[in-house]
Amino acid sequence: MSELHSLSVSQILNGLAAGDFSSRELAQAYLKRIAALNPRLNAYLYVDAAGALAAAEAADRQRAGAKDPAGLPPLLGLPIAVKDVLAVAGMPATCGSRILEGFVPSYNATSVQRLLDAGVVILGKTNTDEFAMGSSTENSAYGITRNPWDEERVPGGSSGGSAAAVAAGLAPAALGTDTGGSVRQPAAFCGLSGLKTSYGRVSRYGLVAFGSSLDTVGVLAHSAQDAALVLNAMAGYDPRDATTLEQPAPNIHLNGNASVKGLRIGVPREYFIEGLQPEVEAAVRAAIAQFEQLGAQVQEVSLPHTAYALPVYYIIAPAEASANLARFDGVRYGLRIEQDNLIEMFSRTRGQGFGPEVKRRVMIGTYALSAGYYDAYYGQAQKVRTLIRDDFARVFEQVDLIAAPATPGSAFPIGAHAEDPLQMYLEDVFTLPANLAGVPGLSIPAGFDSTGLPLGLQLLGPYFSEERLLAAAHAYQQASDHHTRRPQL
Amino acid sequence: MALSREDVDHIALLARLHLSDEEKERYRRQLSDILAHVDKLKELDTAAVQPMSSVAVPQSRLRPDEPSPAMPRADLLGNAPDTAAEQFRVPPVLDGGP
Incomplete structure (x- = not known):
């Protein structure tokens, strides 16, 4: 048996069921590794050691007392990390922002509640770019997160804390959110399988809103098989999120006999452009050849x-962010800079509470929605968004899945884009279209560059095709071993 | 398109965002660059295209009007910077208030 912290989700569930180790031993192993490595990586902003041990002990008791093991919750005793933009009752939710310092939600996000109902043990909350705005986790007010494969490089973002935690063996799986690539890009940079769900697949209740027509909750794990187990437990209709669809929750179980025989895979020529790192293209082309x-x-x-x-x-x-973030005004939660009148209090609180990238986006969004510019910017963008969605619809009449690079390059050095926001935005060129169209996407490890950094293949599918995406990735992962490599720490 | 300092002042006021002079100059420059990139959208003729206002097929419907538990008041007020008499307290809205 390998060390507990290097096991996959399915190995953990099998090991717990077989009695090879207890939930408590597992939680202790992760907490010990977090204590040793988190000061270096800053993957977690908050670790709930006491709560995790108590939950693990309760899981062990439940298992020991079960008359019918088949009736136990499907993820009983599985440790998991949660991105700090999702509400977990009793744990701080900072969103990586000073403006929410001290905010402790009293309720669980639906995705979190469903995972708790399925038996998970929450280890803590992971670092993120402030309000999930960024591609490097450098925009967190609580320090940068380092990439476990090379600590001088970024883990990607905005779910960089979750990605670093899973890659470093500080959690076997983690929740992330993906508004423009924030699950898939850090998964690619950290050698993980990162699932962006279809819009409407997983409830956003309890997710602090960034771009409401784009935000999705996703999973970062080592394999497609692991991601599927977490997805099964949290997906499905939620009366508290009117954008979730009344579809049955997925029940995806990937075993030994996944096949891609006859699967039609499209390779979009527009994703192989100038600026694509040659090693990324080579790895992606090799993966496609393997399919x-x-x-x-x-x-x-x-x-x-x-x-x-x-x-x-x-x-x-x-535009959506500028509207959503209007709620951070110093009245109901978080920071307040006291002033003599209300408007000054709003302005000073927001001016001090928000970091540079959030301010930049609030400014862009406010401008794009302001009188005289709305039609030229927001109206035109919504129309072009239709064209992008229609592109996907047309291609998915010809093929079952799309295969493309997840990112233009491997993880970049910390500080590389500090002075140039547009360069940072360009890191997301291959992941943004899926959010605009609302379709699901999955980034999986497809190899390593010459310096040993992971490279990601992105698979995109039609609306609500998570099972097809994960099954195809699983077939590939049974025939390859990139996803089994772990960084030396 | 290039933004003026007055544009930036106006946007910051609309956004209720206090910015230093140095920040205003930086955002004036950066927003101008970003908007120049966004101007690429004007290349496309979209006269015949419908705007995409939502991803999912709208399935709005009425739900039964049944009372359900609300969040406890104490929990909600507990996160607020300033409260009084079980309410959020804010500075005067108009100058010369109490």
Whole structure:
């Protein structure tokens, strides 16, 4: 048996069921490793050691007392980390922002509640770019997170804390959120399988809103098989989130016989552009060739409006953010800078509470929605968004899945884009379109560059095709071992 | 398009965002760059395109009007910077208030 912290979710669940180790031993192993490595990596902003041990002991008692083990909750005793933009009752929720310092929600996000109902043990809350705005986790007010594969590099973002935690063996799986690539890009940078769910698949109740027409809750784990186990437990209709669809919750169980025989995979030519790191292209092409060897039918396809995704996103996301973040005003929670009148109190609180990237996006969004500019910016962006969605719809009439790079390059050095926000935005060119169209996406490890940094392959599927995406990735992962590599720490 | 300092003042006021002079100059420059990039959208003729206002097929429907438990008042007030008489307290809205 390998060390507990290097096990996959399915190995953990099997080991717990077989009595190879207890939930308590497992939680202790992770807490010990967090204590040793988190000061270096800053993956977690908050660790609930006492709560995790208590929950693990309760899980052990429940298992010991069960008359019918098959009736136990499916993830009983599984430790998990939660991105600090999701509400966990009794734990701080900072969103990586000073403006929420001290805020402790009294309720659970639906995704979190469903995982708790399924038996998970929450280890703590992970670092994020402030309000999930960023691609490096450098925009957190609580310090940068380091990439476990190279501590001088970023883990990606905004779910960089979750990605670093799973990659470093500080959790076997973690919740992330993906508004423009914030699960898939850090998964690619940290050698993980990162699932962005379809819009409407997982409830956002209890997720602090950033871009409401784009935000999705997702999972970071080592394998597609592991991601599926977490997805099963948290997906489905929620009366508290009117955008969730009344579809049955998925019940995806990936075993030994996944196959991609006959699966039609499209490779969009617009994703192989100038600026794509040659090693990324080589790894992605090799992975696609492997899918072909496994029986998939590969063909080139075109998503002609891909180049417009970035400008569309950088109107729509900031516009929605500027509206959503209006609630942070020093009245109901978090920071307040006292002033003699209300407007001054709002302005000073927000001026001191928000960091530079959040202010930048609030400014862009406010401008794009302001009188005289609305039609030219927001209205035009919404129309071009339709063209991007229609591109996907057309391609998914020809193919079952799309395969493309997840990111233009491997993890970049800390500080590389500090002075140039537009360069940082360009890190997301390959992930933004799925959010605009609302379709699911999955980033999986496809190899390593010459310096040993992980490289990601992105799979995209039609609306609500998570099972197809995960099954295809699982077939690939049974025939490859990139996802089994772990960083030396 | 290039923003003026007056534009930035106006946006910051609308956003209720107090910015230093140095921040205003930085955002004037950076927003101008970002908007120049966004101007690429104007290349496309979208006269015949419907705006995409939501991802999911709208399925709005009425739910039964049944009371359900609300969050406890004490929990909600407990996160507030200033409260009085079980309410949020704020500074005077108008100058010369109490």
